[in-house]
Structures are given as C-alpha cells and as structure tokens.
Amino acid sequence: MADIKKLSDEELIFKFQKGDESAYNEIVERYKNKLLNHIFYYMKDREWAEDIVQDTFVRVYLNKDKYKEIAKVSTWIYTIAINLAKTALSRNGKMNAFSITGKDGENDYEIKDKHTTTDGEVLKNELSDVIMSSIDELEEKFREIVMLRDVDEMSYEEIAALLKIPTGTVKSRLNRARLNLRDALSEYIK
Amino acid sequence: MAKCGKIEEMIINGDLEIDLAVETNDTVSVHLAECSDCRMFVESLRKISSEIKNIDRIKVSAGFDHALKIKLEAAKPESSSQEIKTVPFFTRMVYYAAGVAAVMIGFMYVSSLGVFDNKKGNDMITAPVTFTVASNTDKTKTVTTDSLENLRENVANDEELRMKVNTGE
Numbered sequence: 332m333a334d335i336k337k338l339s340d341e342e343l344i345f346k347f348q349k350g351d352e353s354a355y356n357e358i359v360e361r362y363k364n365k366l367l368n369h370i371f372y373y374m375k376d377r378e379w380a381e382d383i384v385q386d387t388f389v390r391v392y393l394n395k396d397k398y399k400e401i402a403k404v405s406t407w408i409y410t411i412a413i414n415l416a417k418t419a420l421s422r423n424g425k426m427n428a429f430s431i432t433g434k435d436g437e438n439d440y441e442i443k444d445k446h447t448t449t450d451g452e453v454l455k456n457e458l459s460d461v462i463m464s465s466i467d468e469l470e471e472k473f474r475e476i477v478m479l480r481d482v483d484e485m486s487y488e489e490i491a492a493l494l495k496i497p498t499g500t501v502k503s504r505l506n507r508a509r510l511n512l513r514d515a516l517s518e519y520i521k
Numbered sequence: 522m523a524k525c526g527k528i529e530e531m532i533i534n535g536d537l538e539i540d541l542a543v544e545t546n547d548t549v550s551v552h553l554a555e556c557s558d559c560r561m562f563v564e565s566l567r568k569i570s571s572e573i574k575n576i577d578r579i580k581v582s583a584g585f586d587h588a589l590k591i592k593l594e595a596a597k598p599e600s601s602s603q604e605i606k607t608v609p610f611f612t613r614m615v616y617y618a619a620g621v622a623a624v625m626i627g628f629m630y631v632s633s634l635g636v637f638d639n640k641k642g643n644d645m646i647t648a649p650v651t652f653t654v655a656s657n658t659d660k661t662k663t664v665t666t667d668s669l670e671n672l673r674e675n676v677a678n679d680e681e682l683r684m685k686v687n688t689g690e
Binding site for chain 2: 359363364367368371377381384385386388389392393458459462463466477481482484506507509510512513516517
C-alpha cells in the first residue's frame with residue numbers, strides 16, 4: 332500500500348486497468364481536491380462542483396480501458412471533468428454566468444474567521460479574496476490558463492494538450508493574464 | 522506600468538517566460554542589473570504567481586467518498602453478476618442443487634397429475650378424429666371415431682388392415 336503512493340498516475344491507471352481497485356482509489360485521492368477547486372471555478376457552487384467531480388471519477392472507472400498512453404492521466408481526467416462541467420452549465424443556461432460568489436451570494440471558499448485570526452492572517456485572507464476576484468474578472472481564456480498553471484500547477488505542455496492549443500499560445504495567454512492581474516492587484520502587491 | 526517597459530514588452534511579445542529564471546537570459550540579466558523599474562516589474566509578476574499558489578483551497582466534503590461509492594455501484598453495469606461471482610464455491614453449489622431439486626419436484630408433481638400418462642391421455646381424446654384405414658385389397662375405408670377404443674375394435678375386426686392415422690388437425 333505504501334508503494335502505491337510512489338507510483339506515477341500512468342502506472343496507477345495501468346494497474347487499475349488490470350483490475351487493481353486500490354490504484355483507482357489512489358487516483359481519486361490525488362485528484363479529488365484539485366478537481367474540486369478547478370471545477371468550482373466553472374460551477375460557482377460547491378455541491379454542484381462535487382457532483383461533477385464524482386461523475387468524473389465514475390467516468391474514469393467505467394472508461395478505464397479507453398485510456399491510452401498517448402496522453403497524460405491528468406489531461407485525460409481534467410478533460411472529462413471540464414467537459415462534464417461545461418455540459419452541465421450549458422444545460423442550465425449558465426455557461427457565461429461566472430461569478431466569484433456562490434449561489435447564495437456567499438464566497439464558498441474556506442476563508443477563516445477574521446475575528447479569530449492574527450492581523451497577518453486577515454491580510455492574507457483579504458489578499459486571497461482580492462486575487463480570486465481579480466482572476467474571476469479575467470476573460471475566460473485567461474482565467475482558465477491561470478487556474479491550470481498556478482492553481483493546478485500543470486506544465487505548459489499539459490495545458491496545451493488539455494485546451495488543444497499550441498504551447499506558445501498557452502505562454503502568451505498566461506503572460507497576458509498575469510499582466511492584467513498585476514494591474515488589478517497593483518494596490519496590494521508592491 | 523513600469524517606466525522602462527523593456528521586460529514587459531518582451532513578455533507581451535512572448536520573447537520571455539516569467540516562469541523561467543529570466544536571469545538565465547544574458548540580455549535580460551544585464552538589463553535587470555541596471556534597471557530597477559524592470560526588476561520591480563519582474564518581482565511583482567512573480568509575487569502574483571506565488572500568491573495565487575497560496576490562495577485558500579477548498580476540500581471535498583466528508584460525505585464525498587461515500588457518495589462516490591454509491592454512484593459507482595449504481596453505474597457498474599455488471600454489479601449483479603459480479604456479486605454472484607463473489608459467492609463462495611460451496612454456497613454456489615448449494616444454490617445449484619436446490620435449483621435442480623426444485624425442478625425435479627415440479628416435474629414429479631406434474632407427472633403425478635397424469636400429463637405424461639400415454640394410455641390415459643389417449644383415452645381422453647374427445648374431439649372427433651379421422652382415421653384413414655387402408656386394406657390390402659386396395660380399397661380405402663375412412664372411419665371417424667372419437668376414441669382409440671373404437672379404432673382398436675375396427676382393427677381387430679380386420680387383421681389385414683394396415684393403419685394410417687391422420688389426425689387432420
């Protein structure tokens with residue numbers, strides 16, 4: 332069981348293809364929070380995002396044999412998740428209704444209670460809020476890349492494969508996005 | 522906007538990747554050593570990237586794994602057959618034996634009702650049946666009877682008769 336933690340995603344999926352369900356469970360462990368954070372950006376609703384993430388893992392389970400080594404496992408899983416999220420949003424007519432707040436108007440991120448935190452933590456949380464708002468105000472093509480690169484920590488090549496765009500476009504969009512963020516956050520980051 | 526703008530322009534044009542160590546580029550390195558505006562600009566971009574990495578993340582709820590398990594069970598196409606496969610061999614044999622015994626008991630019960638009793642069954646013919654009986658004298662006689670008893674009597678009366686039975690329906 333300790334060894335399974337050391338395996339790469341690709342090795343895990345091949346073990347799972349041979350019937351090892353513990354490999355599948357490890358994939359779920361590795362990706363469930365990452366995917367939730369990413370999909371939350373599409374759905375803006377935590378429960379809904381969790382639903383999509385669960386559906387993604389169901390698809391991974393049922394379609395394990397369709398995975399081929401031509402793509403990275405992360406790219407495959409994110410593609411499934413993003414497609415499910417976009418389909419769900421388009422069915423609900425919310426494809427362009429992005430907002431940082433949840434359905435009830437509350438920010439759904441786990442911001443600590445400011446009354447019980449130190450001044451430094453309050454500033455950090457405030458900065459987190461501002462950064463999230465600024466990312467949310469970016470054009471979708473920029474926001475998506477910032478999320479994939481800085482939040483999900485994907486490589487340029489992985490992002491390019493996932494979004495089906497050239498690596499150069501990924502880099503230029505990311506640079507543009509960061510310049511836009513720099514302008515929006517100039518008061519907070521000096 | 523940095524006052525100098527040289528590095529910013531390189532980044533916009535895609536000539537420079539801020540994620541990489543820009544100092545590895547000799548031209549950039551020399552410029553950064555001389556230009557505080559561009560140095561601050563590069564630092565601010567890096568800080569944004571690192572702050573984004575540090576933003577609070579959400580985690581799945583406590584019931585996530587359980588809900589996923591339920592969805593998986595519902596979605597598995599062969600879940601029922603897999604359950605049967607997991608039943609121990611001995612238990613499976615008991616199931617099979619019980620099935621065979623049930624079939625045999627059923628057969629014996631139906632048999633006891635006389636469904637398979639030939640003699641009794643033939644006597645139970647009630648619908649009119651046409652028997653065609655041919656003799657060696659090449660004359661064909663047609664007899665209509667409602668039971669085998671009558672037919673047997675006809676045959677007994679003429680031993681040379683060869684019988685063809687045509688039930689008609």
